[in-house]
Amino acid sequence: MKEIVVISGKGGTGKTSLTAAFAAMGGKQVLADCDVDAADLHLVLNPEIIREDVFIGGSKASIREEDCTGCGLCVEHCRFRAIEYPVAASGDRADKPRINPVFCEGCRVCVRICPVEAIAFDPAESGRLFVSRTPLGPMVHACLGVAQGNSGKLVTLVRNEARAIAEREACELIIIDGPPGVGCPVIASITGANLALIVTEPTLSGHHDMQRAAELTAHFLIPTLVCVNKWDIHPGMTERIEKEARDHGVIPAGRIRYDQLVTEAQVRRTNVLACGDSPIGEEIKALWRCIEGALNGARTGGAGLKTVPP
Ligand code: SF4
Numbered sequence: 001m002k003e004i005v006v007i008s009g010k011g012g013t014g015k016t017s018l019t020a021a022f023a024a025m026g027g028k029q030v031l032a033d034c035d036v037d038a039a040d041l042h043l044v045l046n047p048e049i050i051r052e053d054v055f056i057g058g059s060k061a062s063i064r065e066e067d068c069t070g071c072g073l074c075v076e077h078c079r080f081r082a083i084e085y086p087v088a089a090s091g092d093r094a095d096k097p098r099i100n101p102v103f104c105e106g107c108r109v110c111v112r113i114c115p116v117e118a119i120a121f122d123p124a125e126s127g128r129l130f131v132s133r134t135p136l137g138p139m140v141h142a143c144l145g146v147a148q149g150n151s152g153k154l155v156t157l158v159r160n161e162a163r164a165i166a167e168r169e170a171c172e173l174i175i176i177d178g179p180p181g182v183g184c185p186v187i188a189s190i191t192g193a194n195l196a197l198i199v200t201e202p203t204l205s206g207h208h209d210m211q212r213a214a215e216l217t218a219h220f221l222i223p224t225l226v227c228v229n230k231w232d233i234h235p236g237m238t239e240r241i242e243k244e245a246r247d248h249g250v251i252p253a254g255r256i257r258y259d260q261l262v263t264e265a266q267v268r269r270t271n272v273l274a275c276g277d278s279p280i281g282e283e284i285k286a287l288w289r290c291i292e293g294a295l296n297g298a299r300t301g302g303a304g305l306k307t308v309p310p
């Protein structure tokens with residue numbers, strides 16, 4: 001079983017549109033949307049949810065009013081300003097404080113400081129994990145709750161579930177739509193993958209983001225390819241990014257033009273390849289052939305990235 005993860009230094013580079021198009025060519029596969037902060041692969045794959053699990057990411061504090069004496073120690077010591085005395089419309093302040101669960105970071109300081117043990121600390125729902133059926137294969141996706149921290153735990157659960165399905169259903173490929181950036185969620189989605197594809201745009205920030213992503217995949221010895229999306233809006237910058245990529249041991253695997261067909265496909269809730277033959281479709285197919293070649297030949301080792309080009 002092989003895993004390819006599609007990442008980008010920042011959001012909005014076209015990562016998900018490309019992942020959906022790859023899914024249309026991948027064959028027997030499992031799809032995993034690891035961008036749990038802003039999952040959107042489901043928007044173009046029309047999934048039918050067949051399982052939904054609650055994700056408990058940590059615990060939150062809550063005050064038992066009946067035990068609280070209103071001493072205010074917890075208010076004083078909460079560094080996240082999650083505990084306050086509610087103030088009525090009349091301007092009167094309540095006798096006992098309340099915890100705002102959105103601001104509570106679960107540090108537990110208030111629990112330790114409360115002299116009368118009036119603060120409970122219970123596991124709290126942080127999100128949901130879904131297993132779905134799509135026309136292009138099973139998909140595992142998730143949704144992190146509002147203001148919940150994404151430490152990578154939920155990403156790991158998504159990947160583990162995708163692997164379990166792939167093993168059960170004898171799928172040889174897992175295509176992962178990774179989160180943007182270079183933080184914990186990205187690390188959780190690339191570790192142990194066979195290949196990473198960095199999708200970037202020909203802008204200064206795209207150039208910088210590609211560098212950061214390439215450094216991250218190099219650190220974890222993940223063979224890496226790069227693709228410049230909307231390359232024709234700045235051919236000069238595309239050249240620069242591809243040169244920089246080569247300097248990092250990352251192989252430029254393809255260029256994808258700017259095309260409104262991508263937006264049309266999104267509006268139609270499908271992938272670009274399902275919109276008929278098109279020049280951009282041919283470019284995506286060529287990119288996928290390159291990825292398949294690299295997946296079959298990729299090997300890790302050493303500080304540099306050594307991806308066998310197709
Ligand atoms: S657990 Fe920490 S963040 Fe949450 S209310 Fe208590 S002191 Fe504040």
Ligand code: SF4
Binds near residue numbers: 063068097115117
């Ligand atoms: S420290 Fe305990 S008793 Fe004091 S205000 Fe907070 S919850 Fe109430």
